[in-house]
Amino acid sequence: MSDEPLIGPEESRRVREGIAGAVLGAPDGLAESLEHDAEGYLRLVAATRVGAEETSRLLREAVQGARAAGHSWDTIGRILGVSRQAAQQRFAAKGSATAPGATAGGPGVPERRVLTPLTAFDEMAALAEAGLEGWHVVDYGPYFHVVEASDHPWEHRRVPFALGNRHRRMEAEGWVQVGAGSFPWAYYKRPLKGRNR
Incomplete structure (x- = not known):
């Protein structure tokens, strides 16, 4: 694996915007409610929690997919910015x-x-x-x-x-x-x- 990033800055920006858009857009009227309703911020916390849980699940499944495609824990750890051991401890199938x-x-x-x-x-x-x-x-x-x-x-x-x-x-x-x-x-x-x- 080369030292170049696997996704570039523009792709990273689009992923971040997509996730933020999903969190703000899925609950009906959430984005609009933030202008005038304090309760909207609690809905934002709840929606963001669901988004965080889902991205965590997607990351686990993406790592398992990379393992099933033959990639080593060392390579996966480098992409995640952690050691091989840390990646394996966190993501190994249990x-x-x-x-x-x-x-x-x-x-x-x-x-x-x-x-x-x-x-x-x-x-x-x-x-x-x-x-x-x-x-x-x-x-x-x-x-x-x-x-x-x-x-x-x-x-x-x-x-x-x-x-x-x-x-x-x-x-x-x-x-x-x-x-x-x-x-x-x-x-x-x-x-x-x-x-x-």
Whole structure:
């Protein structure tokens, strides 16, 4: 990695303005209320808290995405302005982010498998292959996807997280979102039409 910044001053300014605009613009009438209503400042504090929580969550997911793309803790720490150890202690996946085990299935319980290790660069090919064999994703995390057996093939899609209209259009086309999304991606699945295993 070079010592040049990954985003320039103009890009940084646009990110900051976008976040400030979202905080001020999401609550109805918040920006206007600041001119005449002391209560508006309390709403501003509440909206900013939500924004801070969300940017913190996005940062955690962005770091996990960088790890899944193969970047080292040393590189991530340099970008964050902290040591490798500090980055790892703060952002390493804990508890539920580890891949759940596969299950053998049984009467009325579909079999599950864990596809791992996966990266941002090979996960969609792995899901495409599994989907053609009748497996569909039911859970995911850094480096893994959990797939469940079914009696028909599936297709999977990964789309950028914040494309609201696109998500509604996909749902109208029969796609089902898996989980709540993991910044920067949202994952979708649907049965593959006209094909049986």
